[in-house]
Amino acid sequence: MRTIRFLLQKEFRQIFRNKSIxxxxxxxxxxxxIVLPLAANYEVRNINIAVIDNDHxxxxxxxxxxxxxxxxxxxxxxxYSFKDALHHIEADKADLVLEIPHGFERNLVRxxxxxxxxxxxxxxxxxxxxxxxxxxxxxRDYNDDIRLRLTSQAKFNQVPVIQITSSNxxxxxxxxxxxxxxxILAILVTMIGGFLTALNIxxxxxxxxxxQINVTPIKKHHFILGKLIPFWILGNVVFTLxxxxxxxxxxxxxxxxxxxxxxxxxIYLLAVLGFGLLISTYCDTQQQAMFIMFFFMMIFILMGGxxxxxxxxxxxxxxxxRFNPLSYLIEVMRMIILKGSGFRDITRQLITIGVxxxxxxxxxxxxxxxxx
Amino acid sequence: MGQQVIKTNNLxxxxxxxxxxxxxxxxxxxxxIFGFLGANGAGKTTAMRMLCGLSSPSSGTATIAGFDVxxxxxxxxxxxxxxxxxxxxxEDLTVLENISFFGGIYGLSNRQxxxxxxxxxxxxxxxxxxxxxxxxxxLGWKQKLAFSIAxxxxxxxxxxxxxxxxxxxxxxxxxxxxxxxxxxSGITIFVTTHxxxxxxxxxRISLMVDGSIKAxxxxxxxxxxxxxxxxxxxxxELARGAKRGD
Numbered sequence: 001m002r003t004i005r006f007l008l009q010k011e012f013r014q015i016f017r018n019k020s021i022x023x024x025x026x027x028x029x030x031x032x033x034i035v036l037p038l039a040a041n042y043e044v045r046n047i048n049i050a051v052i053d054n055d056h057x058x059x060x061x062x063x064x065x066x067x068x069x070x071x072x073x074x075x076x077x078x079x080y081s082f083k084d085a086l087h088h089i090e091a092d093k094a095d096l097v098l099e100i101p102h103g104f105e106r107n108l109v110r111x112x113x114x115x116x117x118x119x120x121x122x123x124x125x126x127x128x129x130x131x132x133x134x135x136x137x138x139x140r141d142y143n144d145d146i147r148l149r150l151t152s153q154a155k156f157n158q159v160p161v162i163q164i165t166s167s168n169x170x171x172x173x174x175x176x177x178x179x180x181x182x183x184i185l186a187i188l189v190t191m192i193g194g195f196l197t198a199l200n201i202x203x204x205x206x207x208x209x210x211x212q213i214n215v216t217p218i219k220k221h222h223f224i225l226g227k228l229i230p231f232w233i234l235g236n237v238v239f240t241l242x243x244x245x246x247x248x249x250x251x252x253x254x255x256x257x258x259x260x261x262x263x264x265x266x267i268y269l270l271a272v273l274g275f276g277l278l279i280s281t282y283c284d285t286q287q288q289a290m291f292i293m294f295f296f297m298m299i300f301i302l303m304g305g306x307x308x309x310x311x312x313x314x315x316x317x318x319x320x321x322r323f324n325p326l327s328y329l330i331e332v333m334r335m336i337i338l339k340g341s342g343f344r345d346i347t348r349q350l351i352t353i354g355v356x357x358x359x360x361x362x363x364x365x366x367x368x369x370x371x372x
Numbered sequence: 373m374g375q376q377v378i379k380t381n382n383l384x385x386x387x388x389x390x391x392x393x394x395x396x397x398x399x400x401x402x403x404x405i406f407g408f409l410g411a412n413g414a415g416k417t418t419a420m421r422m423l424c425g426l427s428s429p430s431s432g433t434a435t436i437a438g439f440d441v442x443x444x445x446x447x448x449x450x451x452x453x454x455x456x457x458x459x460x461x462x463e464d465l466t467v468l469e470n471i472s473f474f475g476g477i478y479g480l481s482n483r484q485x486x487x488x489x490x491x492x493x494x495x496x497x498x499x500x501x502x503x504x505x506x507x508x509x510x511l512g513w514k515q516k517l518a519f520s521i522a523x524x525x526x527x528x529x530x531x532x533x534x535x536x537x538x539x540x541x542x543x544x545x546x547x548x549x550x551x552x553x554x555x556x557s558g559i560t561i562f563v564t565t566h567x568x569x570x571x572x573x574x575x576r577i578s579l580m581v582d583g584s585i586k587a588x589x590x591x592x593x594x595x596x597x598x599x600x601x602x603x604x605x606x607x608x609e610l611a612r613g614a615k616r617g618d
Contacts, residue, residue, distance in 0.1 A: 002476065002479070003476065003477060003479070005476070006472070006473055006476030006477055007477075009472075009473070009476075010462070010465065010469070010473045013464075013465060013469060014462070014464050014465070017464050017465075017505075018464070207460070207463070208456060208458040208459070208460040209460045209461070209462055211426070211454075211456045211458070211460050212454070212456065212460040212461065212474075213477070214426055215424050215425070215426060215449055215452070215453075215454040216449055216474070216477045216478060217446050217447075217449040217450040217478070217479075218477055370425075370426070370445070371425055371426060371427065371428055371445050372426065372427050372428070
């Protein structure tokens with residue numbers, strides 16, 4: 001126990017002496033939590049649309065003004081032929097082309113039907129999909145308006161329509177920031193903990209101090225604990241800082257128990273730090289450790305369920321994400337913070353992450369060799 | 373000289389096809405200053421790392437302070453001090469912090485650590501530098517500090533790997549005075565060096581060429597045997613045939 005005290009004292013002295021890293025660890029999460037949720041917004045706005053109005057009628061004008069008034073679209077081209085409009089797409093000035101054919105108004109009124117043509121630039125898949133869907137619903141809406149106007153006399157003739165009204169639970173206004181902030185905080189905690197530990201032991205290898213440690217009678221688990229505990233404390237500080245920002249900037253207050261949230265994060269941190277230490281014991285240079293950690297971080301983040309829901313991934317990816325510790329933290333953070341889940345709801349995640357922590361740290365201790 | 377604190381018998385270390393240390397057999401007595409000489413790449417550091425329990429031998433046997441190098445590496449580590457070729461104290465800790473840290477790791481009591489700190493600062497004349505980061509003090513002082521820390525826990529044997537490399541002649545002289553003092557207090561000194569004047573300070577020396585020990589005796593006997601007037605000449609005579617080196 002006494003050995004650990006000396007190790008902790010030494011590690012903390014080194015951490016506090018390295019002002020630039022300390023500053024980065026404290027300032028980075030605050031800035032990123034303020035900036036990223038504002039930018040990482042799933043809502044697609046400013047879709048550029050080019051319109052070819054071959055009809056020039058009052059109906060076609062109404063349709064166009066309805067589209068631009070929706071706030072989602074920006075009219076960037078008003079062309080006379082599809083060829084011209086295609087140029088806009090090629091130059092990336094338009095995401096969608098809407099062609100209104102000749103006789104749009106006449107056919108609509110006389111023959112009760114008309115077709116419109118929409119071309120979608122599918123290079124940016126999300127924008128194209130959502131843009132197409134938005135445009136479709138605006139046109140449907142417009143269609144209802146016209147139908148109402150034309151058939152207003154024959155009220156009893158109306159076609160039955162199912163109206164859908166939905167209410168959004170847990171995030172009433174569908175505010176993406178509330179959804180993103182807990183996830184981004186989870187990533188920040190993971191990155192800071194993972195990178196700091198991955199680089200730590202390997203740094204001692206690089207400068208040669210590990211040699212002086214290895215020649216002492218120090219116990220291997222003491223050494224690993226001496227590395228684990230300081231960064232665990234640091235990780236909890238960063239997490240607290242992040243929760244503070246979430247509350248101060250976004251007004252997010254966990255619906256569930258704060259104690260439960262800290263309990264899960266505490267165990268989660270052990271797992272992530274253990275993973276960092278494990279990488280550190282395998283590498284010889286900080287560069288190697290950095291690249292390996294980066295490789296895993298990319299996978300953890302992209303397959304962690306922050307940007308794309310794990311439920312909609314293919315089966316093999318779902319299996320992979322079961323081994324992704326970050327996916328559990330993101331899930332649990334959202335459950336406790338947004339939904340107010342309790343201990344029973346997260347027991348499975350808690351046990352899984354506990355097993356991760358145990359395996360990764362034992363592995364790190366085993367793989368740290370004092371005698372080569 | 374009484375009891376033998378280092379005993380090796382046909383000790384080998386192979387890395388794949390390469391035989392870094394080839395069947396070395398020797399003994400070192402308690403309190404002896406043993407010079408471990410050889411050209412660059414002769415295998416000195418590898419041999420020393422095996423004796424310190426930092427590296428497992430491929431074959432052969434050795435005991436250090438009575439402990440086996442295969443099975444009892446941790447007991448060996450309690451009884452030895454080691455100063456590596458590469459300076460390896462924490463440069464981002466102060467002189468005092470380094471002393472406390474290594475004292476603590478070796479299990480010294482707070483009282484002992486406090487005494488050692490005062491004693492060392494006094495001995496090394498580092499009063500003004502005690503609270504400076506080790507990275508900022510001159511190399512000569514660093515080396516003397518590293519040696520003092522290596523013998524902080526009063527080990528039976530201390531292994532020094534080129535402790536005076538890159539150090540000025542005056543500091544080297546002071547360093548050797550420290551070595552003599554340690555030897556007088558009963559610590560066995562096992563030292564590698566490239567300075568032949570330093571070899572003359574040793575009680576006995578061994579000379580390694582291409583992984584094996586080519587000569588082992590007192591400096592005076594070696595000079596006699598090779599009909600040389602200085603240790604330099606002995607070294608040339610023996611190391612000339614070396615195939616390895618950089």
